[in-house]
Amino acid sequence: xxxxxxxxxxxxxxxxxxxxxxxxxxxxxxxxxxxxxxxxxxxxxxxxxxxxxxxxxxxxxxxxxxxxxxxxxxxxxxxxxxxxxxxxxxxxxxxxxxxxxxxxxxxxxxxxxxxxxxxxxxxxxxxxxxxxxxxxxxxxxxxxxxxxxxxxxxxxxxxxxxxxxxxxxxxxxxxxxxxxxxxxxxxxxxxxxxxxxxxxxxxxxxxxxxxxxxxxxxxxxxxxxxxxxxxxxxxxxxxxxxxxxxxxxxxxxxxxxxxxxxxxxxxxxxxxxxxxxxxxxxxxxxxxxxxxxxxxxxxxxxxxxxxxxxxxxxxxxxxxxxxxxxxxxxxxxxxxxxxxxxxxxxxxxxxxxxxxxxxxxxxxxxxxxxxxxxxxxxxxxxxxxxxxxxxxxxxxxxxxxxxxxxxxxxxxxxxxxxxxxxxxxxxxxxxxxxxxxxxxxxx
Amino acid sequence: xxxxxxxxxxxxxxxxxxxxxxxxxxxxxxxxxxxxxxxxxxxxxxxxxxxxxxxxxxxxxxxxxxxxxxxxxxxxxxxxxxxxxxxxxxxxxxxxxxxxxxxxxxxxxxxxxxxxxxxxxxxxxxxxxxxxxxxxxxxxxxxxxxxxxxxxxxxxxxxxxxxxxxxxxxxxxxxxxxxxxxxxxxxxxxxxxxxxxxxxxxxxxxxxxxxxxxxxxxxxxxxxxxxxxxxxxxxxxxxxxxxxxxxxxxxxxxxxxxxxxxxxxxxxxxxxxxxxxxxxxxxxxxxxxxxxxxxxxxxxxxxxxxxxxxxxxxxxxxxxxxxxxxxxxxxxxxxxxxxxxxxxxxxxxxxxxxxxxxxxxxxxxxxxxxxxxxxxxxxxxxxxxxxxxxxxxxxxxxxxxxxxxxxxxxxxxxxxxxxxxxxxxxxxxxxxxxxxxxxxxxx
Numbered sequence: 040x041x042x043x044x045x046x047x048x049x050x051x052x053x054x055x056x057x058x059x060x061x062x063x064x065x066x067x068x069x070x071x072x073x074x075x076x077x078x079x080x081x082x083x084x085x086x087x088x089x090x091x092x093x094x095x096x097x098x099x100x101x102x103x104x105x106x107x108x109x110x111x112x113x114x115x116x117x118x119x120x121x122x123x124x125x126x127x128x129x130x131x132x133x134x135x136x137x138x139x140x141x142x143x144x145x146x147x148x149x150x151x152x153x154x155x156x157x158x159x160x161x162x163x164x165x166x167x168x169x170x171x172x173x174x175x176x177x178x179x180x181x182x183x184x185x186x187x188x189x190x191x192x193x194x195x196x197x198x199x200x201x202x203x204x205x206x207x208x209x210x211x212x213x214x215x216x217x218x219x220x221x222x223x224x225x226x227x228x229x230x231x232x233x234x235x236x237x238x239x240x241x242x243x244x245x246x247x248x249x250x251x252x253x254x255x256x257x258x259x260x261x262x263x264x265x266x267x268x269x270x271x272x273x274x275x276x277x278x279x280x281x282x283x284x285x286x287x288x289x290x291x292x293x294x295x296x297x298x299x300x301x302x303x304x305x306x307x308x309x310x311x312x313x314x315x316x317x318x319x320x321x322x323x324x325x326x327x328x329x330x331x332x333x334x335x336x337x338x339x340x341x342x343x344x345x346x347x348x349x350x351x352x353x354x355x356x357x358x359x360x361x362x363x364x365x366x367x368x369x370x371x372x373x374x375x376x377x378x379x380x381x382x383x384x385x386x387x388x389x390x391x392x393x394x395x396x397x398x399x400x401x402x403x404x405x406x407x408x409x410x411x412x413x414x415x416x417x418x419x420x421x422x423x424x425x426x427x428x429x430x431x432x433x434x435x436x437x438x439x440x441x442x443x444x445x446x447x448x449x450x451x452x453x454x455x456x457x458x459x460x461x462x463x464x465x466x467x468x469x470x471x472x473x474x475x476x477x478x479x480x481x482x
Numbered sequence: 483x484x485x486x487x488x489x490x491x492x493x494x495x496x497x498x499x500x501x502x503x504x505x506x507x508x509x510x511x512x513x514x515x516x517x518x519x520x521x522x523x524x525x526x527x528x529x530x531x532x533x534x535x536x537x538x539x540x541x542x543x544x545x546x547x548x549x550x551x552x553x554x555x556x557x558x559x560x561x562x563x564x565x566x567x568x569x570x571x572x573x574x575x576x577x578x579x580x581x582x583x584x585x586x587x588x589x590x591x592x593x594x595x596x597x598x599x600x601x602x603x604x605x606x607x608x609x610x611x612x613x614x615x616x617x618x619x620x621x622x623x624x625x626x627x628x629x630x631x632x633x634x635x636x637x638x639x640x641x642x643x644x645x646x647x648x649x650x651x652x653x654x655x656x657x658x659x660x661x662x663x664x665x666x667x668x669x670x671x672x673x674x675x676x677x678x679x680x681x682x683x684x685x686x687x688x689x690x691x692x693x694x695x696x697x698x699x700x701x702x703x704x705x706x707x708x709x710x711x712x713x714x715x716x717x718x719x720x721x722x723x724x725x726x727x728x729x730x731x732x733x734x735x736x737x738x739x740x741x742x743x744x745x746x747x748x749x750x751x752x753x754x755x756x757x758x759x760x761x762x763x764x765x766x767x768x769x770x771x772x773x774x775x776x777x778x779x780x781x782x783x784x785x786x787x788x789x790x791x792x793x794x795x796x797x798x799x800x801x802x803x804x805x806x807x808x809x810x811x812x813x814x815x816x817x818x819x820x821x822x823x824x825x826x827x828x829x830x831x832x833x834x835x836x837x838x839x840x841x842x843x844x845x846x847x848x849x850x851x852x853x854x855x856x857x858x859x860x861x862x863x864x865x866x867x868x869x870x871x872x873x874x875x876x877x878x879x880x881x882x883x884x885x886x887x888x889x890x891x892x893x894x895x896x897x898x899x900x901x902x903x904x905x906x907x908x909x910x911x912x913x914x915x916x917x918x919x920x921x922x923x924x925x
Contacts, residue, residue: 042765045735090691145886170685223666242613248533292488435925443588482878
């Protein structure tokens with residue numbers, strides 16, 4: 040009988056291992072995509088694209104049985120040769136090729152010049168050829184940064200005793216109601232796609248106290264802007280026994296600090312490739328909604344149109360104000376008007392026209408919405424009634440409060456938006472692997 | 483201006499901190515649910531349920547301003563008192579209460595006896611009262627184990643240079659075709675819910691080489707069994723530059739070993755609560771599909787009905803065979819017949835009636851399906867044509883192969899099934915927070 044033990048010593052090395060100075064002067068094997076070929080006559084430089092970067096391989100005439108003439112872009116190959124230090128090569132090392140084999144070959148030339156440093160191609164063309172465009176080293180680096188964000192979110196919350204949960208995306212009724220819900224046929228019943236895990240995470244506060252989820256959410260919104268998607272990844276948490284809704288903002292600030300450290304430590308190469316300066320998260324200012332409106336209206340002479348809402352342009356100005364006045368990359372805007380927040384938002388006992396809620400703006404764009412929730416069964420039902428809403432389909436959610444639950448609150452972060460701002464893009468589709476919007480359902 | 487710094491020193495301590503021997507004899511504050519009350523006359527024992535366990539609080543008559551007579555099950559409270567060592571208490575410590583406050587109170591008695599050690603309630607009743615049933619310490623512990631599994635999956639793959647990806651759940655066409663697809667209305671177009679991230683993860687092998695995703699998948703199957711769900715969490719990975727499909731099984735074995743170590747280290751308390759003996763993952767036997775059928779047919783005298791398929795009963799017998807003969811908890815069954823695998827499965831060049839694929843059985847239940855995929859554009863299109871399938875909607879998927887991709891393969895693991903087997907349950911709904919099946923769309 041054959042057995043597997045999970046121990047496989049691979050002969051082939053990857054970039055990290057090739058950068059180990061102790062390997063200089065030894066014979067090595069590596070595999071990767073043919074990224075670019077530069078024929079200099081007697082010498083040909085072939086750059087391989089590996090999962091963590093580029094490695095230069097040098098073919099000297101007559102040395103290798105595999106001739107560089109046989110190579111072309113987008114083949115995958117396995118090459119063997121002597122590892123040498125060379126300052127001019129990326130990462131300071133190169134392989135002097137002695138032998139090699141072609142693993143696979145493409146059937147057509149690439150439709151985009153992915154070997155270039157900057158892929159100067161329209162967003163539309165990139166999205167139409169997604170699995171090719173992302174082979175560009177800079178394009179793919181954005182999604183490595185995205186990994187660092189979500190990984191930081193989970194690791195920080197694990198360390199703060201949150202439990203990870205998985206709640207259903209198909210349900211009988213949407214959590215927050217409204218018309219922006221996708222409907223589907225579920226065995227001859229009508230079901231909906233979850234627009235947020237809101238109800239479920241609150242229900243689980245009574246079980247695990249602190250919970251989080253990182254999962255897709257679905258919004259049937261007809262917005263067609265640079266910052267909206269109809270499906271995105273939401274980083275949600277909810278925590279019990281809060282003393283104030285400030286506890287939630289402190290937890291998010293703690294996450295941002297942890298995330299920045301993780302990116303510096305584990306994603307330094309991608310930060311360098313993209314030329315990213317990480318934001319300042321040492322201290323994040325906090326301003327009331329009405330105060331923020333007043334400040335930007337005064338400083339920038341902008342007339343307030345609607346006292347109950349923040350227009351995107353106002354968010355941009357608030358971002359600018361706090362950048363100029365305090366050097367801040369982020370700002371918490373608190374106490375949103377009750378009429379603009381969902382029924383479960385806790386009203387401020389000192390002024391029930393406002394809520395104990397907040398948005399976090401990053402360079403003027405909302406990347407988080409959060410706040411304290413109503414935990415009292417009677418108060419919750421009164422607010423549902425006052426809004427003329429029906430309790431139908433909310434029975435189990437309401438039972439959670441009927442049977443008791445601690446004071447709690449939480450938030451949701453849009454992963455693609457946070458990535459977009461962090462890498463300095465201005466369209467959220469740039470930081471979404473396969474965006475879904477009004478016109479795009481493929482690939 | 484007020485600033486947030488992410489540093490909050492909480493006065494209240496949680497169980498872990500209370501178990502620190504250096505705190506014995508100090509005054510402490512903690513908060514939690516009133517889990518059970520035992521009135522002994524002059525002394526009342528109140529057990530609080532916190533996020534990581536139970537803590538015993540002792541009220542002596544006349545000592546605390548808050549009388550234990552005011553307390554009842556499912557209130558949330560904050561208590562203050564002297565931390566003392568006591569062997570008879572859970573975790574060896576208890577709090578002698580000096581003062582306290584009631585944070586929230588329920589409006590009705592709990593519908594289930596969650597304070598009991600074992601919640602002897604039917605699965606239906608537990609699912610009908612999910613947010614209450616899970617307040618039982620044993621019930622919730624299963625989902626802490628589930629967290630350990632998914633966390634181990636991600637951490638192990640990060641360490642092996644996999645990149646985490648997020649692929650859309652709404653698409654224009656299902657990855658593997660067939661009738662088991664949920665359809666939805668997407669802005670007056672027909673869209674479908676992803677039954678797997680298969681196409682996307684293969685497309686991303688050309689970008690990141692090694693990728694994984696942990697996300698929901700949707701199957702409109704009309705099965706109503708103990709092991710099927712219509713929505714579940716799939717742990718998927720895909721890796722390039724494999725030398726053989728054995729590389730994929732080795733990677734999975736490596737994950738299982740890592741997972742077992744993580745559970746032992748970080749989830750010891752939950753393992754103890756549930757009385758779990760972790761499976762043996764040191765070496766996992768590997769047997770061909772046809773050989774496995776022959777072995778169990780011979781040993782258990784079971785007649786083979788269909789040479790091309792494994793019936794669930796046969797899987798159980800294969801599990802039993804390898805347990806009896808080799809003491810194995812897991813077994814890889816390899817070389818499934820080509821006609822039972824999807825079109826993208828790589829046929830065995832030595833016998834194209836079989837594929838370079840595998841299932842992993844855990845105590846006789848399939849928890850993983852995986853294998854090597856076809857990477858050659860022409861071979862892939864020929865197989866599509868030979869099956870009489872259409873290429874419509876697969877253009878971008880096929881382009882990935884047209885423009886070149888390395889040899890690769892991967893797998894998908896059902897999180898709820900793996901959890902079920904690990905905690906010793908026999909219905910996958912027991913290890914799903916909010917299961918979705920033919921009859922259940924709520925809560």
